[in-house]
Amino acid sequence: MNQLETELQLLKSEVINMWTLVSSQLTKAKASMINFDKDLAREVVLKERRVNGSELKIDRDCENIFALLTPVAVDLRFVLAVLKINSNLERIGDIAEGIAKYILSLETPFKPELLEATYINKMYDESIGILQDTLAAFENEDTLLARKVFKKDEYLDEINIKANELIEGYIKTNPEDINQALYTLSIIRKLERVGDQSKNISEEIIFYLEAKVLKHKHSH
């Protein structure tokens, strides 16, 4: 294995570690919401620094690889893709932190009937699932799996579209829970963004493996 291959392997491991960390942040953000666990929410907020640290490290490593090892062809596409995946992962990290901060600012747990009425658990599971699918696609260089993410993102979009109506209905019947309902809507919006970021990541995986640019194309 030459030096470039070694560096690319190390870069891939670092990205996978960041992916695992971000995925765990999102899972913990969900658990902190369902169990109203403020300690866990605090942990998510604190660990966001590690996500940011990983992002900076990966950016620096990409810069060094460009400057010192001048990658070309599939290697060039890999480093370009990693740069963009890195920034998408960091944004998903921000989303987990944002949700955790909501939990910290709330005084009472979310009502189970609110969570049920808005399909928020389902949305959480789907967004965490999508993120894990993109990770598996990246690790195993599986563009078929990367393409499946596009379909799953559409499902998240559908829940998001229905959310306004559902929340409006809930507020009408439970006006005392307006604060919680608005927080729920904000979380749904954030989880929908996880789907978008994962879709972007999938596009980068396909770009790196197949040299096809899917960005800004309506159908994949």
Place this chain on the structure above:
Amino acid sequence: MESTIVKSVDYNAYFGDNHVVKNVNIEIPKNHVIAVMGPSGCGKTTFLRGINRMHELIPNAKATGKILLNNEDVMQMHPIFVRLKIGMVFQRPNPFPNLSIYDNVIAGYKLNGIKLPKDKKDQIVEESLTKVALWKEVKDSLTKKGSFLSGGQQQRLCIARAVAMAPEVLLFDEPTSALDPISTSTVEELFHELKKNYTLIIVTHNMQQAARVSDRTAFFYVGELVEYDDTKKMFTNPKDIRTQNYITGRFS
């Protein structure tokens, strides 16, 4: 539309029984820079030397197929005429050590017995040295020996010597491998200027140089032309796995 200046048709080259260039078909457009790359022994230099009939100067060497210059078979032309139209610059700068800078530039005329009036010679020397961005540096020392110049200047002098013969095509065999990075960069800049008037075919081991200077790249492997495409395409998404393995350094 791009017009083809050099074309090879089923070109094969041999050293005795050793078949070193295998059935190469390539079309080289006018006023382009073409990089030819590949591992040592892949036949790239032999192919280059076939273009201006230098291959046949080696004992035991033979070639089949055609090399066309502006659609005319170079094998049907006088070899001296071919080499006037297709100049060549080598790996190591090789100015004639005993000739002045001035005489080095017009050496091609002298060696071919072409007599020119003094003012015509002066004009050719100034124009040729200007084209290789050397005129300003040497205009006050034209009578000095070419060997007094730095390596990079000597190589530009050799390019001026080739340019002085008003060729259409210039062949370069690893033209910067003996130069320091600054001189390399000057010569590379020169390629961009030269392609306005000439077609450049450059054999290089330096892949980054191929990427920087050429419009198209040809990749040779064990005598075959594996891939020939736009340089941007070759370095971002090559079609052939052998090209990819070579440019990414995964060649075994």
